[in-house]
Amino acid sequence: MIQVAHIKKSFGTLEVLKGIDVSIDKKEIVTIVGASGAGKTTLLQIIGTLMRPDGGAISVHGKDISQLNDRQLASFRNKEIGFVFQFHHLLPEFNALENICIPAYIARESKRAAEKRGYNLLEMLKLSDRADHKPSELSGGEQQRVAVARALINNPAVILADEPSGNLDSQNKNELHKLFFDLRDELDQTFVIVTHDKELAGMADRTLQMKDGRIVSGK
Helix, strand or coil: CEEEEEEEEEECCEEEEEEEEEEECCCCEEEEECCCCCCHHHHHHHHCCCCCCCEEEEEECCEEHHHCCHHHHHHHHHHHEEEEECCCCCCCCCCHHHHHHHHHHHCCCCHHHHHHHHHHHHHHCCCHHHCCCCHHHCCHHHHHHHHHHHHHCCCCCEEEEECCCCCCCHHHHHHHHHHHHHHHHHHCCEEEEECCCHHHHHHCCEEEEEECCEEEECC
């Protein structure tokens, strides 16, 4: 599913990633842990094609993304990678259904087909009664589930999540963590999750421990 080979990344004289090698299988839930500054988010952004590495190669879903130009990367990212962030990043002027459908619209899917898929996801995530609600009318947990549905709308190969439960209370956090595993089982979804949450890391199929720009355990 994901093959990362000797990835390096520096910012000026600061070497953030020092030769990362890792493989992630389909339907696997992998967490990435480590102290702040270990390189976790940089690695996630490179896997997600949001940032290019200085060296090495990455293959996602059989595609060597290191060979794609910017336009090809944008198309690949839209169709094959879903993102979930700590602070939701929902557009306040749109309702829940519209927010969910945005990646499908970008992929030029018809409005009818996108909304049908969006409603199905809302039902799956127990949010069907919130379809017409703006983000300001949703709880934090509901906003994050809308963000998860948005990540799923194009049936991506992998969901990448950066501290997805870091802004939630204990109940919503536990519900979100359970949701990831339910989606893995129901949709054969793959997850790579950067987290400081020890409980979530303990639930994962595998945990990668990063330190000083290297993976030191969990390979």
